[in-house]
Amino acid sequence: MTIVLVVVAVAAVLALLALVHRWLWIRLVRDTTAPGGPARRAGTAVAVALPVLALAALVAGRAGAPFWLERVVAWPGYLWLAVLLYLAMAMAVAEPVRAVWLRRYAAPAPAPAAAAAVLRGSAPDSAPRTPAEPSGAAAGPDGEGAAGLDRRVFVARVLGGAAVAVAGGTVGNGAYGVLRGPRVKRVQVPLAKLPRAAHGFRIAVVSDVHLGPVLGRAHTQRIVDTVNRTQPDLIAIVGDLVDGSVHDLGPAAEPLRLLRARHGSYFVTGNHEYFSGAQQWVDHVRELGLTPLENARHALAHFDLAGVNDVQGESEGHGPDFRAALGDRDRTRTAVLLAHQPVVIHDAVRHGVDLQLSGHTHGGQLWPGNHVAELANPTVAGLERYGDTQLYVSRGAGAWGPPVRVGAPSDITVVELASYQA
Numbered sequence: 001m002t003i004v005l006v007v008v009a010v011a012a013v014l015a016l017l018a019l020v021h022r023w024l025w026i027r028l029v030r031d032t033t034a035p036g037g038p039a040r041r042a043g044t045a046v047a048v049a050l051p052v053l054a055l056a057a058l059v060a061g062r063a064g065a066p067f068w069l070e071r072v073v074a075w076p077g078y079l080w081l082a083v084l085l086y087l088a089m090a091m092a093v094a095e096p097v098r099a100v101w102l103r104r105y106a107a108p109a110p111a112p113a114a115a116a117a118v119l120r121g122s123a124p125d126s127a128p129r130t131p132a133e134p135s136g137a138a139a140g141p142d143g144e145g146a147a148g149l150d151r152r153v154f155v156a157r158v159l160g161g162a163a164v165a166v167a168g169g170t171v172g173n174g175a176y177g178v179l180r181g182p183r184v185k186r187v188q189v190p191l192a193k194l195p196r197a198a199h200g201f202r203i204a205v206v207s208d209v210h211l212g213p214v215l216g217r218a219h220t221q222r223i224v225d226t227v228n229r230t231q232p233d234l235i236a237i238v239g240d241l242v243d244g245s246v247h248d249l250g251p252a253a254e255p256l257r258l259l260r261a262r263h264g265s266y267f268v269t270g271n272h273e274y275f276s277g278a279q280q281w282v283d284h285v286r287e288l289g290l291t292p293l294e295n296a297r298h299a300l301a302h303f304d305l306a307g308v309n310d311v312q313g314e315s316e317g318h319g320p321d322f323r324a325a326l327g328d329r330d331r332t333r334t335a336v337l338l339a340h341q342p343v344v345i346h347d348a349v350r351h352g353v354d355l356q357l358s359g360h361t362h363g364g365q366l367w368p369g370n371h372v373a374e375l376a377n378p379t380v381a382g383l384e385r386y387g388d389t390q391l392y393v394s395r396g397a398g399a400w401g402p403p404v405r406v407g408a409p410s411d412i413t414v415v416e417l418a419s420y421q422a
Contacts, residue, residue: 020088021051027091028164031156053077054084058401060213067213067248074213082171082402085366090163101155174366174404178215181222182397182410184230187383189390190418191303191354193334198302199422203336204232204261205413207359208396210272212243214403216252223397223412224255230414234263234300237290238359239270239310239340243400246280256288263300265290270340270360271312272400278313293338295321303334303417306353310340320344326351336417342377342393349389356391357415363395363408370408381408 029043057077060070194201204227211220227235242249259265267290269278282292291298293307306329308320322344326335337353341360348356363381364370373380383392394413399405 017051020084021047024084024087024091027094027156028160032153032160050076050080050084054080057081057213061244067244070213070244078214078402079171079175079404082174082366082404082406083167086170086406087163087167090166091160094159094163098155098159101159102152105151170406171402171404174406175402177405177409178399178403179219181219181226182412184226185394185411185413186416187392187413188416188418189355189383189392190420191334191390192388192420193332193354194417194419194421195302195334196419196421198334198417199419201234201302201417202230202232203357203415203417204230204235205238205357205359205392205394205415206235206397207238207340207394208240208270208362208398208400209237210240210243210396210398210400211249211252215398216249217255219398220252220255224258226412228258228260230412232261232414234305235259235261235265236338236357237265237267237285238338238357238394239268240272240359240396240400241267241270241285242276242281243272244276246277246284250284253284253288256285256290259289266298266305266307266338267292268307268338268340269294269310269313271310274310274312274316278309278316278318293325294318295324297325297329303336303354304329305336305338307338308344311344320347322347322351326353334417342379342391345378345386345389345391348391349387353389355415355417356389357394358391359394359396361393361395362400362405365396365399365405365408366402367407 025044025047029040029047033040033043053073054077056073057070060073206223206227209215209220209223242253246253256265267282267285269282269292273281282294286292293305295308297304297306299305306325308322308325309318311319313319320339326337329335331352335351335353335355337348337356339348339356339358342356342358345356345358361373361377361380362369364373370380377393378384378386379391379393381393381395383390385391392413392415395408395411397410397412399410
């Protein structure tokens, strides 16, 4: 039954995408070009190629395509998905404008006698002439003159061009933000049980890097350089580091070896690690000098640092185990938990965690995706309190799918712990 529902859902999404693409083709290609002309043929070819590339980008990795092929289709395919979102939104806004524009300035229909005269090629002396309908203008099949047809093409080109400019500008700016690298965000979190000696302890939180066919070694190096400049006491990578195998992405992850923090660098799995071979990545990040926390706890001088596997690991029998990570600890000590998904916050509350550090949501990544993310996550971005536990959710340092962020800029967050006793 579950498989049937998945098939039905996928079919419905594909059907919707097909309808949206056809609508955009009508408005942006058919309505703006001459029938049979080279512009229409070129526009139609592009309208077919882009969704094919997008589909290829989405399935290439799962289908076992060579990594070079994944990279070839990823850039145009994923970027088109982002453009498609904002182009469809812009064209939806343009639809009522188009209707009002054409209705307000529509050429008046010719009188029967005048229309007959126009078809004969001459107008009677009694038939009034208007600038919109010069004598000799051929009527279209719906009685609309050539001037009316020209007007429709003009309106289609103006509105279509404006929509393309808006969508292209939005996506271009969002892609620049991702490729430029994440900005540093600083947040102070007061913790009741934190001793004065730990006041000002700084944790650099890195989430959702998403190394893959689009974001590679250069992106990792930008993140490492940014983190090291903050001179943190501890580095926490809270999942979704990669989208692919160690074989393909090992070189892209290599700069992680250069991370520097007085108390080390730690890693917990995200859901995408379980799509990419979680155990091979746990082993590999250990080789790079990071300490994986697999449902485990590490006692620092003034607080406990714990980490749990991502909930996606339940599909492999390696899901989060809060009892193993936190069950026998001294609850008079502050506990900081690394957990990829914010949804486990209620388990953290039950186990007396003082601060949970998470990612996963990307802050919605592409507006208005933040409203969708709110439906599935207790907190989409920022710091919130749940009982005696505080939850901080990073927007992430990379991007999944389209290397584009709109309304949710990427970040590396330096969380500064504060003691009430200081």
